[in-house]
Amino acid sequence: MKVAVLTESRADYGIYYPLLKALRADGRFELQLLVTGMHLSRQHGLTAGMIEFPYHIGCEDKLKRIGSDILFVLGDRRPMLEAAINAAYQNIPVAHIQGGDRTETIDESCRHAITRFAHLHFPALQESADRLLKMGEEPWRITVVGPLGIYAMPDADIIPREQLLRDLHLSDKPIILVIQHPVSGQEAMAGKQMADTLDGVCYHGWQPVVIYSNNDPGSAEIITAIEEYPYAKFKSLPYRQFISLLKESAVIVGNSSCGIVEAPFFGVPVVNIGNRQRGRRYATGIININYGDDIKEAIEYALTKGTQTIVKPSTEGVEKILEVLGGLEINERLLQKRLTY
Numbered sequence: 001m002k003v004a005v006l007t008e009s010r011a012d013y014g015i016y017y018p019l020l021k022a023l024r025a026d027g028r029f030e031l032q033l034l035v036t037g038m039h040l041s042r043q044h045g046l047t048a049g050m051i052e053f054p055y056h057i058g059c060e061d062k063l064k065r066i067g068s069d070i071l072f073v074l075g076d077r078r079p080m081l082e083a084a085i086n087a088a089y090q091n092i093p094v095a096h097i098q099g100g101d102r103t104e105t106i107d108e109s110c111r112h113a114i115t116r117f118a119h120l121h122f123p124a125l126q127e128s129a130d131r132l133l134k135m136g137e138e139p140w141r142i143t144v145v146g147p148l149g150i151y152a153m154p155d156a157d158i159i160p161r162e163q164l165l166r167d168l169h170l171s172d173k174p175i176i177l178v179i180q181h182p183v184s185g186q187e188a189m190a191g192k193q194m195a196d197t198l199d200g201v202c203y204h205g206w207q208p209v210v211i212y213s214n215n216d217p218g219s220a221e222i223i224t225a226i227e228e229y230p231y232a233k234f235k236s237l238p239y240r241q242f243i244s245l246l247k248e249s250a251v252i253v254g255n256s257s258c259g260i261v262e263a264p265f266f267g268v269p270v271v272n273i274g275n276r277q278r279g280r281r282y283a284t285g286i287i288n289i290n291y292g293d294d295i296k297e298a299i300e301y302a303l304t305k306g307t308q309t310i311v312k313p314s315t316e317g318v319e320k321i322l323e324v325l326g327g328l329e330i331n332e333r334l335l336q337k338r339l340t341y
Contacts, residue, residue, distance in 0.1 A: 001325060002030045004068035006059055008037025008079040009214060010047045011257065014239045015074060015097070015149035020053055022318045028326055032066055034059045037079045038215045043223065045212070045235030059083045063092050069330060073118070074098055076111035084117040093119040093334055097148065100128030104278045105184035119334055122321055136339035143324055145317035147261060159244035167241065170232055173207040176299070177245065180254035182218030183276045190218030193291050194225040197273060200295025201253055209245065212236065251302050253295065259286065269302035271295065
């Protein structure tokens with residue numbers, strides 16, 4: 001079976017990573033990685049160059065040409081929706097990872113639209129699966145797989161602290177990791193919001209490390225603000241370096257989903273600012289504040305009371321996906337969707 005997987009940013013690539021490795025190693029499948037979006041942006045670090053697997057550029061004209069049997073998309077981004085629509089109209093089944101989640105902003109609409117075009121669903125949580133059922137999806141199409149990404153990474157993929165600091169030219173001071181993206185409907189305020197956050201992480205004896213935002217509207221203003229500050233900064237990082245940096249951070253500040261999804265794995269506390277992640281299921285070590293609140297006070301609280309419960313890794317979710325694919329028949333029952341109400 002030829003399994004196409006669409007990646008458009010460093011974020012989804014990291015979540016896919018253990019699944020990509022498993023598909024590549026399993027003789028039943030031929031991995032067809034399709035690369036688009038932010039991966040091809042010089043302003044955001046040309047992260048296509050960090051991808052460890054052979055890949056094709058683009059998606060729309062590739063699926064039929066390379067003979068894809070199924071397409072995997074993830075989450076709630078516009079390129080994922082566009083690819084799902086394109087595949088569905090070509091009678092290529094779509095598998096959707098992380099459907100059924102609840103957030104705010106335009107992501108909510110995009111994610112649920114992908115659900116309507118997807119033929120298989122691999123939500124992370126049972127509560128997300130329950131939402132898919134309420135949306136009229138047939139139960140046999142849904143398999144709860146838990147979170148993927150870092151949760152299925154072996155310890156061997158983590159870079160030792162000394163090597164990481166040396167490779168990134170960082171000191172041994174405690175790290176405040178800052179990742180902040182524009183928020184839909186607040187694009188005009190993105191630059192000021194970033195500057196307020198960067199002012200707030202100026203801690204004596206601490207080391208702010210900033211990673212550029214995604215490419216949503218407002219990102220140019222965020223990047224301009226970042227470049228005004230003398231902190232260590234990176235347009236992007238290879239996934240293993242990023243995860244290792246996450247592990248070594250004392251606290252994460254901003255509004256990235258990595259604070260909600262990956263941080264619990266290492267027990268790293270999080271100061272989550274604004275409503276970009278509102279509606280998600282939070283771990284115990286996440287401090288939610290609004291723009292304009294005292295970031296320094298929130299960081300101090302997170303460092304003293306925000307330690308998260310560490311989540312143990314498991315490859316069970318990846319194995320469930322491979323099991324579904326291994327027994328999949330691409331026929332009229334799969335391709336012709338019917339609402340249950």
